[in-house]
Amino acid sequence: MTSQSSKSAIVLQRKWSRFRYPESAIRYSIWLSVFVFLVYSVEYLDIPLERLLGMLGRLGETLANRYYPVDIEYIMDADYGEYVVETIQMAYLGALFGLLVTIPLGWFASINMTPSRYYVYPVARFITMVCRAVHEMIWAILFVSILGFGMLPGVLALTFFCTGFAGKLFAEEIEAIDMGPVEAIRATGGNLFQVMVFGVFPQVRVALTGIAIYTWDVAFRAATVVGFFGAGGMGWYLKRNIMQIETHRTAAILLSIIALVVISEVISAWARDRISKSQ
Amino acid sequence: MSSVQGQAHGFEFTVEKVLRLRLQNRLTSGVMYVLMALLVVWSVEVTIIEDTDWERMGSLGNVIESAGRFVGVDFALFPDLFEPALETFMIACLGTLLGVLICIPATWFGAHNITPFKPVTYPTGRLMMILSRSIHEIVWALFFVSALGLGALAGIFAIAVRSVGFIAKMSAEAIEDIDPGPIEAMRATGANGFQVLLYGILPQILPQVLGVIIFEWEINIRRSAILGFVGAGGLGLVFFRQMNTFNFHGVTSVIIAIFGIIIIGEVFSYFARKAVI
The missing domain is CATH 1.20.5 (Single alpha-helices involved in coiled-coils or other helix-helix interfaces)
Structure with missing residues (x-):
């Protein structure tokens, strides 16, 4: 050359x-x-x-004039605290259900471990893709229109969102495992389920925990706004104040969202750090 | 479980200790599991059982019926979807571009080995990243719509500001991991700060950063599809209109169109990332 x-x-x-x-x-x-x-x-x-x-x-002018004196007292209310707790619960349940769905889905959607490459794999891949491609807001709107206002549609929307989010990561994690133990267990006559539990799961356990924490973090961020279309939590509060053009209160709510997200991020970073150390 | 216990025979001289530690571990994890289960029960109780209006929802049949309204596609709508889809795609592209431009100062300030004046600029850079990532794109879009008026521009700004966090964070991490050798060599030959940045740092991080930008662009297509809900143009506006006129089959059509542009974006990003890395 x-x-x-x-x-x-x-x-x-x-x-x-x-x-x-x-x-x-x-x-x-x-x-x-x-x-x-x-x-x-x-x-x-x-x-x-x-x-x-x-x-x-x-x-800059809008920011300074309309949003500046932040109405902190408004978010110090006990009523608002209740909504914050609701948001956290929604995120928790959504992430949990999403992860519960993810475990079989990730198994089916990983090319090396899937029970059937021609039937199960494409279906599982497609489900993951659909959950990922549809934005959490669209899920929220669809579920609100089907189930009515409340926190249940919020939880379901977050469940679908987390399934798509964690499903892809988990499937990729399974695709990256060492196939040695899997073959060893297959050779001793382990069935599909045993191979999964004793061959694959010990290898991805730590990664799955990391994914779970990350998913919770993302779910919380999404949970702060799914209420915007009637799915409960802080988003509903936000929407009300935006509709009433209470910009000072809106600014306060936004500040509280930022503070909560930062707290959750710090906690999740700490937890992920601990897990990667304990490995 | 029996195989795990079998392994302990290798450490026979500390069997008691191992067993005690194991018991302790099991106790802590048991307590954690119980706490988690209680938390689940409490959350389910509050969110699902108490808060839901079961009477309004009616029986399972009613729920299936209202979900069934979405089954079916309004084919007549598709010709009208082309323009909003193109608009959504363009908003995502321009938003990513503007986001990359805003990223440059954020990355420069937020990478602790090149930040110009650490006590002030480093926190500023980090704050920019956190602000951008912690506020949802819908909220950003609302803010920009209220400041700039309805239209695509608000959407572009919202996408741009929202994508700063991720790109800047990944780029700052890439910069923190670079090989300091070339930079020292450049400094020794008398290069100024800007030259070091352009010829010493940028070539080292470029492939990685381009990959991140393409990845973010792919996500931005997804995001820009919903910005129309709050008046920032594109497919979201059509979705909202179909929803408000109760044309549920039209809603399905819009979702299919969103799938279409997301698949196009994914194909593009696959080839682009292959070309870059």
């Missing part, structure tokens, strides 16, 4: 470039088409580029 390029350098005196002809042209055209698409979408979406800088100023 190097001798070739030095030869051609002598003959053509060509400038050095990292990519040679066909590849360089392909790369150039890809970048160009991405750029053209972006410019076209600015045009298509009617974005007023010349007013953009002024808008940033207005953004």
Whole structure:
């Protein structure tokens, strides 16, 4: 390769470039088409580029005038505390149910351990994909329209969301295991279930715990807003205040959400750290 | 379980100790399991049993009936879905681009080995990441809609701000893990801070960061599909309209359209990530 390029350098005196002809042209055209698409979408979406800088100023103004004196007293209310507890419960149940569904689903959706590659694997993969592709808000709206207002649709929406989220991670984790123990157990005559319990599960136990903590963290973040469409929890509070244009209270609620998410993140980081150490 | 106990015979001289430790472990984990079970029971009691309006929901048949309203596809709607789908796709692309631009200062401040003035800028960078990640995209969209007015621009800003957290966090971690050799070499030849950033750090993290950006772009397609709920354009607006006019088959059509663009995004991102890494 190097001798070739030095030869051609002598003959053509060509400038050095990292990519040679066909590849360089392909790369150039890809970048160009991405750029053209972006410019076209600015045009298509009617974005007023010349007013953009002024808008940033207005953004700051809105923030300072409308949201600034945060109404802290409003969120110190016991009533609000109840909603916070509800949100935590919803996230907990959603994550728990989602994980319970995930364990068989991840098993079926991993190409190396699935009971049947032609029937079970595609179905399980499809279920995981559907749960992942549909946003948690859409789940919430669908369940609210089916079951009515309340926390049950919220829990179900979070369950589907967590199934999609954890299912993919868990299946990937199973696909990465060492097949030695699995074959050993198969050789001694273990059935499908025994292979799973004694061959696979000990290998993914720690990873599954990590996934569980992560899922809870994500579920809590989603739980703070599923109430927005009537599924209970803090989101409902948020919606009410936004609809009433009580911006100072909204700011207070947002601050409380940020604080809670940070707390949950710190706890989950600590827990994951401990698990990876105890391994 | 018997196989686990069999292993303990190798440590015969400490069998008592092992057994005692094991008992202790079992006790702690037993207490934890009981606590978790109680928590589950309490949560189920409060959220599912007390809070739900079972009478309104009616029997299982009623629930199945109301879920059955969504079965069926409104094919007449599909021609009208093309434009909003394109809009959603574009919002995701532009939002990711703007997010990457906002990421640059956030990453620079939030990586503790290159942050310019540690006591001030490091917390600032971290705060930017936390703020962006802890507020849901719907809330961001509401804020931007109230500040910038209805339309795609609010959606782009919401997507951008929301994707800062993840990209900046991963990039900052990548920067913290880089090989300091080239940077020292560059410093020794007299390169200034900007040159070090451009030629010493960026080439080392670029493949990883591009992978993260593509991954986030894929998620952003999913996100931009719902921003229309709060007035930021795209497929979400159509979804909301179908829902409010009780055209449940139309809702299914919109969900299928969302699947369509997500699959397109996933195919793109698969090839793009392959090309990058």
